Amino acid sequence: MKTLIKNARIINEGQIFDGAVLIDGELISRIFHNNDIAEQLIKGAAVIDVAGQYLIPGAIDDQVHFREPGLTHKGEIATESRAAVAGGVTSFMEMPNTNPQAVTQEILEEKYKRAAEVSAANYSFYMGATNDNLDEVLKTDGSKVCGIKIFMGSSTGNMLVDNEEVLSEIFRNTKLLVATHCEDEPTIIRNTALYREKYGEFVPISAHPKIRSAEACFKSSAKAVELATKFGTRLHVLHLSTAEEMKLFSSGKVADKHITAEVCVHHLWFDEHDYISKGNLIKWNPAIKSAADKAALWEALLTDKIDVIATDHAPHTLQEKEHSYFKAPSGGPLVQHSLTAMLEMSRKGFIPLERVIEKMCHAPADLFRIDRRGYIREGYYADLVLVDPNQSWIVSPENILYKCGWSPFEGQEFSHQVTATFVNGNLIYANGDIISGIQGKRLMFSR
Known part of the structure; x- marks a missing residue:
């Protein structure tokens, strides 16, 4: 037709x-x-x-958590992919910290089979690295899989890779793109102990960017860049959140880079002042930080130190989010509202329309070398x-398609x-x- x-x-x-x-x-x-x-x-x-x-062109989100298998009370490939297309996101790349974790080739392929049955959007799934699955990681076919995900900091569904020898072996031996979550675990543990001693179990959410601090982010990101530089690894650092980290990256065309960077919508939209009104609804890892950090992220985005805009879409139920600080999980739903949020920022003068499309559509396609997507070109999908x-429209429960039923943009x-x-x-x-x-x-x- x-x-x-x-x-x-x-x-x-x-x-x-x-x-x-x-x-x-x-x-x-x-x-x-x-x-x-x-x-x-x-x-x-x-x-x-x-x-x-x-x-x-349809937006391409290189970092989502659709929660299937095993965490489907939060979200499913079917529900979250429908929310994605309603928001103009036509392709997604999903993370391995599900249950079971996608850390073998067999489990990874089961996710692809499920997506073929239910996904409204195009899909890819990262192979997850652990401290003991190097052989499985190295079997991954780069023509069919977006990349290898390494958690160099613990987060939901702890997959922390903290064995220095294993990290070096992955960076040395893989030919695929390595995508990293970078937060230094010893720093976070030390900060957590200090705030727990001061507040007990009732640490205020405003402490989140101090516990998961700028120091923790920089130390881990610097280590990832050092390893990639040493071994010539194709590295993509996810959800950057601090001004200090920007010194690790260089400006230029994404297709010419060996080390690339991502920023997420929530780190461009919110800052630490928003914890007062949003509370745990904007509790993410890495944490949303200061207004100065947000300004530095914008500057890096506009000077092409940061290459792509994504979401880290990570739904939890409202009931889970209403727990106290240590029990409330990190992450939130965003994929239905990412494009419209960035277009709103364009209208406010933060970024030209053409650059929104570049960072959300063209650059992810170039960075991952996706076959015939991300552009309006003859012969492309x-x-x-x-x-x-x-x-104009207002985000409300009636028009939210996430399975969790809420959004940090509700009322916007x-x-x-x-x-x-x-x-x-x-x-x-x-x-x-x-x-x-x-x-x-x-x-x-x-x-």
């Missing part, structure tokens, strides 16, 4: 222009700069007149998103709204409704 999307305001590869896009089956067939010529040439296609809405830049008014999402040429989301089912495909990588 052919579909012509016309009268679109196309944002792609640093340009904004009026035009039309022809979808033929799964792929983008033609791109037109003239709507009249497009409709004259294309006969028999279904025509969608979008009346000046933005047409962008038709992962496309329509956004109305003048359709956004000026942009995703009105339609195509995955592999199929219209899967339109005007608030999921209108077709399983359309996601396994991401493949040109490595």
Whole structure:
């Protein structure tokens, strides 16, 4: 089936222009700069007149936790992928700290099989590293798997890799991209003891960025960069949160780098002052830190020290979040609201529209070398998103699609709204409704 999307305001590869896009089956067939010529040439296609809405490539989120298997009271691949496409995210890369943990090739492939059955979005899953599964890690096929995940700091579903010899062996021997969660565990343990001694079990949430401190982040990130530099490893450091860490990275095109960096939406939107109103709802690891750290992240993003914007989407139930500091888990849902939040920041003057698309669509595709995604190009998969830049809406329980049913953005008014999402040429989301089912495909990588 052919579909012509016309009268679109196309944002792609640093340009904004009026035009039309022809979808033929799964792929983008033609791109037109003239709507009249497009409709004259294309006969028999279904025509969608979008009346000046933005047409962008589907966003690619390189860090999510969809909680399946084993933690499905928090989220599932089916529910969270539907929330993703409703937010304009057409591809995701999911983390291994599920139950069981994805630390063998067999368990990893079971996740791919499940996604093929239920995922609304395109998908890939990281192979998880532990202190004792090096042989399994080295079996991973880089053409079919996004990368290796190493927790160099403990978090939900503790997979901490703290054996120095094992770390060196992984960095030395793997040919795949290594993605790291970087927080220094001894520093966190020392800080935790100090605050527990002072407050007992009732540590205030405002202490979170002091317990999981800037020092802890820098020490661990510096170690990862040192190992990658020593062994020539392809390193991607996830969810950076401090000004100090920015000295570890260089500006430049993502395709030319061997060591790359990610920032998450919550570290760009919130700072330590928001703990007063949001409490545990914005408890993440690494912690949301100071306004000065947030400003440094923005500067690094705009100067291309930071390469991609992601979410670290990590749902927990509200009941779990209502516990006291030590018992409340870290993480929160974000994938439905990441694109609209960044477009809101663009409207406020923080970042040009073209750069939002670069950091959320183009750069992840280039960084991971994803096959034919992340751009509006002829011959690429038709992962496309329509956004109305003048359709305000308020995040509320009625329009939240996460299984956990809440969002740290609840009550926030956004000026942009995703009105339609195509995955592999199929219209899967339109005007608030999921209108077709399983359309996601396994991401493949040109490595």
